[in-house]
Structure formats: structure tokens, C-alpha cells
Amino acid sequence: MGVVMRSAVRNLGNAKIPACGIAAMAKASVPARTKTRLVPPLTFEQAAQCNTAFVRDIAENILAAAAQSSIAGYIAYGPADAQPFFQTNLPPDIALIEACHPSLGECLDHAIANLFERGHRAAVVVNSDSPTLPTSLLLEAAEVLAQPGDRAVLGPALDGGYYLLGVKARHRRLFEDIAWSTQHVARQTEERAAELRLPMHILPTWYDVDDVSALKMLVAELFEGQSFAAGLRPAQPRHTRALFQSLLESSQLKDRLALDALRGAAE
Template sequence: MGYPILDLAESEAARGGVCALAVMAKAPRAGKVKTRLAPPLTLEQSAALNICFLKDTTENIAGVCAGGRAAGLISYTPVGDEALFDGILPESFALVGQRGDGFGERLLAAAEDILACGFGAVCLIDSDSPTVPAAAFEQAVAELARDGDRIVIGGSDDGGYYLIGLKRAHAEVFENITWSTGSVYAETMAAAAAAGIEVVELPLWYDVDDGATLAMLAGELLDGMPPSFATMAGYPAAHSREFLQELSADGGAF
């Protein structure tokens, strides 16, 4: 099935009370996604696991959206590969293409474009954290629904973040950030403080982008061992769990 693509020229007033939960995602093509997981996985397995991550994250978000205060989106790249998402996402999801060169530019552009469509707030969410607790997404939506301007941010244990939510497209928190390093979260917090923007911090979680964090995911989903820093139960991530179970049964190591 195909998914609707947001028309950036249309701003719908009915979206004003809705928070867009937008997953930042690459089209799931082998050799283009989750390449740092190969090894221990093959490139084909890495792409298959990426699809599981997308399914789990968007199903989690769809559950949060059932209350009517949020809507699920995929902010995707490259434009032209929309068909690669067919059958992966819940029926309620829509697509919006990414623009910009660097990662910070794409994040800012995604926030600008989604807010321009009339949404009252937007959360930009990574596609590498399939077990983020639903309660973290729910907290983000609730905090952004309150009066006044603020940013919500969910930090990752590697020094990045798995979610940033905004009511206005604050360029300050995306500019001059040393992306793909362990200082992203700290630099973003410092930028928000310098700009005088209120920040609400969400529970710490993790993203899966290498062998060590894949092992952490396997421990959580297969062995019932939550991360040491977890303060609440993670999302069950059934698709990722089934993939890891099958990999383990075939002799795969994490």
C-alpha cells in the first residue's frame, strides 16, 4: 500500500492541537541502512533489522496516537524511494520528504516543514531505538501541549538523543552541533540554555547502531535484562524480538 505524502503548501487548522511524531528514516535498502551493524550482521540482515525497527517504532507511536493528540509521520530520505515503506507502517501514517545537506539541516528543515503543515508541535524521533517506552512519547506529547514555548529532549546513553520535540523551529538547537559524537546532547542543551528556551528532559534510553548496542537490545528483548540506566520498562518491540530469536536459533551471535 502507498502512504499519503504531506502537502507542504497546505496548512490545516485542524492539526493545531496535534503533535506530529515524526520518525527520521532512510528508505530501508541493503547497504544504505544500519551499515555499522555489519559485522556482526550481513548488510542484508542489517536492512531486515532496520525494517523491524521501523515496524516496532511506528506501531509504538500509533498506540500513542490513538488518543487523538498526536499523529504519526515518517520524515524520509531519499525522495523517490517512498515505495520501499509500503506495508511497513501503520495505515494511519503519512510521509514527508527530507531536505537539506547535513544532519542538522535536515532536522531543522523537517521541523519547519511539519510545523508549516499546521501541526501544533513536532517530535523528531530516531529510527534506531525500537524499545523506547511508550510513556516517553506520551510525556513528550503532554509537555508540548502545555501553554508556552519549550523543547523536550530524550537523551541516549551514547551522548546523543532519540527524540527532540518543539513547538517552534528553533534553529539554535540544530546549528553548530558536532553531530555523530558523544557531545550532541550536551551541546544541544547548552544551545537551548543560551537561547533562553525551556527544556524538559525525557527518560534516558539508547539507540542500536553497533555490535555492543545490538547485544544490549538482545539482552533486553531475549533475556529480560533492561539497560542498567532504565527507569521504566521498554516497549516490547515484537518484530525486533522475533528477528533476534530467529537469528539466535540460526547460530547468530550478538
């Protein structure tokens, strides 16, 4: 697995390598294969468009954090032949890491290893399913990992998984004996850290948009101005907002989501 650096990406060879590398795990958008749990109320094509918007927004979110701290942004992508999709849809300051392995745990572990190979002193993996994830949480993760001593940081998700994991050294055990895609993932990851006697900083809970109930939360947050968590300022995902503003022109989608907020946003 290697890092693909596009010609337009800044050359870090003679520059100071940012302390923290943050890689968003992402898949290329393919109708009927991407975000299928959002169908219905979305169509397969709309679900794929949603994935594209999410990927573009998490990339911009990482770059917003990089403008405020010593951070470099990456997308860890799959499948292996998806590089053109990401080159087309990402800003030039985001580098690409191919992350194609049999299990999610292996993908995460190898993405982290790749960030360390790039010379970063801390490595963070984050999902691409949380377009309103506060930039402040990315900054908090980087700040925690800048402290002395080995440590980790975990961002638990509402569904029991996690949206972010950061470390200062590679710990394969964090990805072993995990019941992936269940509500036990975050808890089991904390247990692995305890086994390793690895101090773990826990970030506030956020949500993944990977089912219809979470999609409704996202749309309500975008168009009603409701933050998922008090005291946290959500990111403003311009691509996701533009997509759903366009989709709201379809009364069928509004009815399928059954949200009064959607009807008001489209009027």
C-alpha cells in the same frame, strides 16, 4: 520538501488536527548501505532487515501513543526516491515527509517545520534506532509540549546524542554548530537552548541501536526481559523480536554475539 499522504491515510481536512506531530527520522533499507555498523556480527542483508524492523516498530510505537493522546504520526524519510519502500512497510495511519538535505541538522529542522505547516501546535522528531523506546516517553514529550509557553523537550541517548527532540516553535539555532555523530550532540543542543533562553525538559536516557554493543543490549532486553532503565516499561517491538527470533536459529550469529541469552532464546 513535502508531505506525502497516501490515499488510505485518514483525511484530517474536516477533523481536528492533533496537537502534536511526531516524526521518526528513517532511511530506506539497502544492504551494504543501511546499518553497516552492525556488520559484523550481522551480514549486510541482516542489517538491512534490522533497519526495516526498526522502522516498522517505531511507526507502531507512535501510533500506540496516538491512541492515548492527541498525536499524529509521520516518517521523515530519505533518500528522495524511497517513498515506495515506506509505503510498503508502514501502516496506513502514518504519513510520509520527504527529508533529504545535506546535513542531519537540516533534515531535523525541515521535518519540524513541515509538522508545523501541517497545523500541529507541537513538533517532535524521534530516531528510528530505538525499537524498545517506552511509549510513555513519547506521551511525556507530548504532555510537556502541551503546557503553556515556549519550551522544548530532549531525550538524551546513551551515546551522547539524542533520541528525541520536541519544540513548540521552530528554532533553527538548535541545529547549528552541532558536532553531529559525536558524543557532544545532546550537550551542545542543551547549550543552544540556553542561548535561546528556551526552557528544556529532559527525558530519561535511552539507547540507540547503532553499534554492536547496543545490539547486544537490545537482544538481552528482548529475550531476558531486562529493561534498560528501572521504572520504565520498554515497548514491545514485535517486528524486531520476530526478526531476531528467526536469526537466532543461526548458531553462528549466537556465537558472534556471544550472549548466553541468545542460546536460551533459540532453544
